Amino acid sequence: MPLPTAARPWMDAELSMLADTARRFFETECVPRQEEWARQHHPDRAIWRRAGELGLLCPGIPEAYGGGGGGVLHEAVICEEQGRALVNSFSLNVHSGILAHYLLGYGSEEQKLRWLPKMATGDMVGAIAMTEPGAGTDLQRIKTTARPDGDCYVLNGAKTFITNGLHADLVCVAVKTDPALGAKGVSLLMVETADLPGFRRGKLLEKVGQRGQDTVELFFDDVRVPACNLLGDTEGRGFVQLMQQLPRERLLIAVGAAATMQRAVDDTVAYATQRQIFGDTLMSLQNTRFRLAECQTQAAIARSFVDDCMARLLRGELDAATAAMAKWWITDALCRVADECVQIHGGYGYMTEYPIARIWADARVGRIYGGSNEVMKEIIARAIEP
Numbered sequence: 001m002p003l004p005t006a007a008r009p010w011m012d013a014e015l016s017m018l019a020d021t022a023r024r025f026f027e028t029e030c031v032p033r034q035e036e037w038a039r040q041h042h043p044d045r046a047i048w049r050r051a052g053e054l055g056l057l058c059p060g061i062p063e064a065y066g067g068g069g070g071g072v073l074h075e076a077v078i079c080e081e082q083g084r085a086l087v088n089s090f091s092l093n094v095h096s097g098i099l100a101h102y103l104l105g106y107g108s109e110e111q112k113l114r115w116l117p118k119m120a121t122g123d124m125v126g127a128i129a130m131t132e133p134g135a136g137t138d139l140q141r142i143k144t145t146a147r148p149d150g151d152c153y154v155l156n157g158a159k160t161f162i163t164n165g166l167h168a169d170l171v172c173v174a175v176k177t178d179p180a181l182g183a184k185g186v187s188l189l190m191v192e193t194a195d196l197p198g199f200r201r202g203k204l205l206e207k208v209g210q211r212g213q214d215t216v217e218l219f220f221d222d223v224r225v226p227a228c229n230l231l232g233d234t235e236g237r238g239f240v241q242l243m244q245q246l247p248r249e250r251l252l253i254a255v256g257a258a259a260t261m262q263r264a265v266d267d268t269v270a271y272a273t274q275r276q277i278f279g280d281t282l283m284s285l286q287n288t289r290f291r292l293a294e295c296q297t298q299a300a301i302a303r304s305f306v307d308d309c310m311a312r313l314l315r316g317e318l319d320a321a322t323a324a325m326a327k328w329w330i331t332d333a334l335c336r337v338a339d340e341c342v343q344i345h346g347g348y349g350y351m352t353e354y355p356i357a358r359i360w361a362d363a364r365v366g367r368i369y370g371g372s373n374e375v376m377k378e379i380i381a382r383a384i385e386p
Contacts, residue, residue, distance in 0.1 A: 009307055010073055019077040025054055026085035034089060034212055041204040042166045042214030043089040052122030058096045061104060066117030072313055076255050083259035086355055088362055089212030091163045093252045095119065098245065099126035099172055106232045106241050111190065115170055127168035129159035129218055139174060139239060140183045144220065146175040153189060155223040166201060166214035169193055174242065177235040186238035188231040198223040209361035246371065247323035251309050253370045254326040257334045258302040264359050265295045268341040288344055295337045302330045321383035328376035331366035338363045
């Protein structure tokens with residue numbers, strides 16, 4: 001049996017019911033299809049609408065815009081259940097926890113009413129296009145441009161590693177509206193992809209892990225986007241908008257990583273308890289017990305850190321440095337714990353039929369996306385400089 005954990009300080013009856021709904025959805029409707037989705041490198045489009053039917057999309061968006069009327073805690077419990085179930089073939093974090101909040105925070109009333117209700121039902125899948133072949137964490141280096149032309153912007157460029165990119169109906173694209181201004185020339189444009197001339201999706205990318213996640217390249221060749229799709233009142237606000245939302249994004253990454261870490265420990269304890277070696281169970285060996293004690297300690301610390309960050313976020317006190325700490329430390333810890341757990345599984349830990357092998361492969365990218373962990377440390381270092 002997994003080690004009992006303390007009740008979450010922020011959990012209540014409503015959140016528990018939502019967590020139960022999410023758990024049943026992921027375990028009964030997604031887990032059985034993970035192998036199929038991994039083979040085709042994307043989930044079925046219908047799963048988005050099913051998630052919408054169950055109220056699992058945009059739970060933190062006000063009801064006036066079609067959302068669930070909750071808050072970040074509602075998004076967090078869904079994220080935890082998704083991480084625990086090892087369902088990473090589609091990103092609710094990007095769709096609901098990040099993109100929807102860009103719209104809520106910076107969109108006009110017309111934009112909110114036009115897009116958020118469709119995102120909440122799953123009729124519209126959302127993605128964010130920041131990374132380019134020559135620009136990742138350093139967003140000031142992006143080359144994609146948006147040139148004003150009458151009542152439109154003409155968009156040219158390419159984006160890569162785009163999560164939810166295959167199914168995306170709405171993409172928030174980071175562009176340079178004034179290439180001479182560096183970060184101050186970055187803007188965010190909302191692009192509706194349906195039947196859009198000049199817009200192309202590249203091939204589904206072959207990844208080491210998270211093989212069911214539809215990750216693609218996007219290409220924009222003289223794509224005309226209505227000027228009213230600019231996010232925010234004026235050009236040049238994109239970099240600030242991105243920086244303001246990143247602490248929330250990084251906390252959600254930490255939430256999922258912490259839940260996955262506990263799943264890795266629980267699975268390994270179960271395996272070691274039944275695996276026979278030298279006339280006894282693998283769990284009876286002191287080396288196994290000590291390693292799992294270390295892994296469980298890291299999982300408990302991660303959970304406690306997440307709870308503290310969540311409390312800070314609810315009070316409006318989660319700063320960029322603390323979110324960066326949570327993101328880098330917990331994703332790093334997940335990789336350490338997953339590696340230890342693979343070792344305890346022995347040869348079976350290297351077989352993809354065992355969840356621990358998938359955890360090990362899927363976890364690695366967590367140290368890269370959402371800002372590399374080296375950049376997280378730089379953010380922290382700047383905050384503690386005298």
